[in-house]
Amino acid sequence: MSGKDLLRRVTPGREHIPIIATLAVLVLMFSFGAIRHADRNFASLYNIISLFRGGAVIGIAAIGSTFVILSKGIDLSVGAVIALASTMTAKLVAEEIAPGVAGPGLHPALVLPLVVFLGLAFGAAQGALIHWFALPPFLVTLAGMFLARGLAFAVHPQSVTADHPMIGRLQDIAIPLGDRFDLPLIVLVLLASFAIAVLAARFVPVCRDVYAVGGDEASARLMGVNIARVKIGVYALGGVMGALAGVVATIDTGAGSPAEYVGYELDAIAAVVIGGTLLTGGTGFVFGTLLGMLILGLIRLIIDNEGTLSSWWTNISAGVLLFLFIALQSLLTGVAGKRGK
Amino acid sequence: MSEPVSEQNEVLLRVSGVVKTFPGVRALDGARLTLRRGEVHALMGENGAGKSTLIKVLTGVHTPDAGTIELDGAMISPSSPRDAESLGVSTVYQEVNLVPTLSVAENLCLGRFPRRFGAIDWRNAHRRAERALFRLGLELSVTRRLDEHSIAIQQMVAIARALDSDAKLLILDEPTSSLDESEVDRLLALMDRLRSEGLAILFVTHFMDQVYRISDRITVFRNGAFVTEAPTAELPRIELIGRMVGKDPEALRVREAEVRARHRTRAESESLARVEGLGKRGRVGPVTFEIGKGETVGLAGLLGSGRTETARLMFGADQAESGSIRIDGDARRPGSPREAMRLGFAMTPDDRKAAGIIPTLSVRDNIVLALQSSKGIWRKLSGAQQRDLADRFIALLNIKVSGREQAVGTLSGGNQQKVLLARWLATEPRLVILDEPTRGIDVGAKGEIESLILDLAEKGVSVVFISAELEEVVRVSQRVVVLRDRRQVGILEGESITEHAIMSMIARDDGVEIDHG
Incomplete structure (x- = not known):
């Protein structure tokens, strides 16, 4: 490899700018917190693990949202799907739903795959509506959001404890880090999911089709891409990741609730966008979504550490940050559009 | 032009008797086309000639109702673009049909990635992409996004992709429309190179010069039917144009003598405006002409010659990059339709459905629209004023409606056009730009639109008139700006305006340099 080739290989292209900006913001914020709250041991392993643990449900779901957004779609049903999945999981495994009321008590080894499969079916159905009936994703997944939320309440009207011995055992799964901390199951699922998704996005041909469809659907069709497979596939993946997030959340908290996880779809979208994926489709990286998730968590952590600031500052900061990222994106796509002409 | 391809070159593609009917339209009516290996074959025709329908039949987008396609000795009936590609027919369209957000290499490999252990082998993909481009004489960074490269390069990447699948026939559909001159040179050189490798190229374009520079043979279609096929060297430009528009140049010369006899005598009028070197790179220009008060200026040229672009x-619908319009002693360059409206301009666009008429609103609403918007939202026209205005124009333009509240979408094409015209006349413009006002309306309505233009002129309103039908331009214009290949090639005035004169001006080989002022 010549020097010029090497240089070209390590020089980031324009498509890398958003994710580099994201990484810079993450590093800056973390350094800020670490310096400002050095007395509170901000940069501790505990804080870092809790960043991952706190963001895991959103992060896992956001992997699905990333592919949906890469295909130029949007999925608003995610939060409701998480709630539905968690309620179903908890109810189906519960040996006792309320004092003295016996539950189905099904084995998690049966329930977990079942719930994830239902998530897949739910997402695929949304994708099929969007593709075959040419309906706008916004509306279809909005309807899906109401439907899933309603179904969650139909499954069980209140929070239900996942009362099954196997759940307890699953909660004990963890990889020890040092002698005081460990990575719980939910973080392991998060990291594994991201690892698979990052590699798939780069090396699995059908994932490149997602980028192609998001970049220019008409062209992609003429280039022989199977549009139906891509479009139905991304929403199916959205359903799977939503359900998976619901399942691991139930294991982690030991309960499922139809009223929880409201607005998680928006957090997921925020993580995707902050992570540098363009809402215009076709451009972005799955890894950026993980960074986006961490940034959202960091905002909360810093505000908490400030002590004097109220919690709404979390949302204000997230809002401001989102604005900045959208502005950056439109600047970049604007430049791209001009050059293309 | 390279050495002409001889008749004995092996025939690759033979299309015969192809018919394709759409509801209400016979888009192809016995289409015929013969392509030989190693030739560049130009397919020419005006609007509605059936060029794009034929391409869509060849690429499997449409299935023909009748007729046969023979490729390389075998009958084919492609069922999809992909199917056509696998048969050896690849197409590159005017709009680059690649994904701008993907890398060059990915655009070349999408759908056929080299793999290792099931995963995409990127190193191999990049190497393959570089090789495919190298074959076309291109060296560029294949890992960069496609939209970081110029349109010309993108076009060539599209060709590289098309050739990657063992193409025997390459269809280039208006490939040069968005290219500048040096880019066109590059593309033509590439076509020459591919031709010498034995590929057959079907070149669909409306650029006369390029046809004569590169093509070996020409086939002309008109109204969906085959008109002629001839070696380029044996078909003079004037003949070609005559066949495209369906006029025999010689017969015209005779008839026009009569027309001229009763042609108007042009009253010397004072100037309203002077268009000075107006132009935009890649679109049209520079264009320079005078518009007198109450004068009708025709813009004539073939499809794609830059008529609409000039309008x-x-x-101000597109922003000019050079030149200006001298009016009221100032040099202006309208930056938006609003600015042009303030100068007293009005325009009816060529596609009235897409860019003018709001079909679900009433005739009255459509008529008051422009006047209301020029007054601003705070000075609303009263109901009575609106009704007066609508009734006045319905009577004036003889718009056939059941009442002023009828929805415009339910009117005939000619009447819709009149409503659109009424909308602009209501603003009392000094200059009305009419882009193809007679397209797609019946003969009677055409006559009415024409006489309306003459009425306007009498009232002192200047008109810029665009029509694909030269006769119409000749009938109504006192001055005709002739355009070819997006340049002004000349101006005709008064008596000298004849169809034959326009056609020979378009055909003139050396017309490029003349008459910019």
């Missing part, structure tokens, strides 16, 4: 620059 849009004048009205």
Whole structure:
């Protein structure tokens, strides 16, 4: 490899700018917190693990949202799907739903795959509506959001404890880090999911089709891409990741609730966008979504550490940050559009 | 032009008797086309000639109702673009049909990635992409996004992709429309190179010069039917144009003598405006002409010659990059339709459905629209004023409606056009730009639109008139700006305006340099 080739290989292209900006913001914020709250041991392993643990449900779901957004779609049903999945999981495994009321008590080894499969079916159905009936994703997944939320309440009207011995055992799964901390199951699922998704996005041909469809659907069709497979596939993946997030959340908290996880779809979208994926489709990286998730968590952590600031500052900061990222994106796509002409 | 391809070159493609009917339209009516290996074959025709329908039949987008396609000795009936590609028919369209957000290499490999252990082998993909481009004499960074490269390069990447699948026939559909001159040179050189490798190229374009520079043979279609096929060297430009528009140049010369006899005598009028070197790179220009008060200026040229583009620059619908319009002693360059409206301009666009008429609103609403918007939202026209205005124009333009509240979408094409015209006349413009006002309306309505233009002129309103039908331009214009290949090639005035004169001006080989002022 010549020097010029090497240089070209390590020089980031324009498509890398958003994710580099994201990484810079993450590093800056973390350094800020670490310096400002050095007395509170901000940069501790505990804080870092809790960043991952706190963001895991959103992060896992956001992997699905990333592919949906890469295909130029949007999925608003995610939060409701998480709630539905968690309620179903908890109810189906519960040996006792309320004092003295016996539950189905099904084995998690049966329930977990079942719930994830239902998530897949739910997402695929949304994708099929969007593709075959040419309906706008916004509306279809909005309807899906109401439907899933309603179904969650139909499954069980209140929070239900996942009362099954196997759940307890699953909660004990963890990889020890040092002698005081460990990575719980939910973080392991998060990291594994991201690892698979990052590699798939780069090396699995059908994932490149997602980028192609998001970049220019008409062209992609003429280039022989199977549009139906891509479009139905991304929403199916959205359903799977939503359900998976619901399942691991139930294991982690030991309960499922139809009223929880409201607005998680928006957090997921925020993580995707902050992570540098363009809402215009076709451009972005799955890894950026993980960074986006961490940034959202960091905002909360810093505000908490400030002590004097109220919690709404979390949302204000997230809002401001989102604005900045959208502005950056439109600047970049604007430049791209001009050059293309 | 390279050495002409001889008749004995092996025939690759033979299309015969192809018919394709759409509801209400016979888009192809016995289409015929013969392509030989190693030739560049130009397919020419005006609007509605059936060029794009034929391409869509060849690429499997449409299934023909009748007729046969023979490729390389075998009958084929492609069922999809992909199917056509696998048969050896690849197409590159005017709009680059690649994904701008993907890398060059990915655009070349999408759908056929080299793999290792099931995963995409990127190193191999990049190497393959570089090789495919190298074959076309291109060296570029294949890992960069496609939209970081110029349109010309993108076009060539599209060709590289098309050739990657063992193409025997390459269809280039208006490939040069968005290219500048040096880019066109590059593309033509590439076509020459591919031709010498034995590929057959079907070149669909409306650029006369390029046809004569590169093509070996020409086939002309008109109204969906085959008109002629001839070696390029044996078909003079004037003949070609005559066949495209369906006029025999010689017969015209005779008839026009009569027309001229009763042609208007042009009253010397004072100037309203002077268009000075108006132009935009890649679109049209520079264009320079005078518009007198109450004068009708025709813009004539073949499809794609820059007629509509000129109109849009004048009205600020597109922003001119050079030149200006001298009016009221100032040099202006309208930056938006609003500015043009303030100068007293009005324009009816060529596609009235897409860019003018709001079909679900009433005739009255459609008529008051422009006047209301020029007054601003705070000075609302009263109901009575609106009704007066609508009734006045319905009577004036003889718009056939059941009442002023009828929805415009339910009117005939000619009447819709009149409503559109009424909308602009209501603003009392000094200059009305009419882009193809007679397209797609019946003969009677055409006559009415024409006489309306003459009425306007009498009232002192200047008109810029665009029509694909030269007769119409000749009938109504006192001055005709002739355009070819997006340049002005000349101006005709008064008596000298004849169809034959326009056609020979378009055909003139050396017309490029003349008459910019």
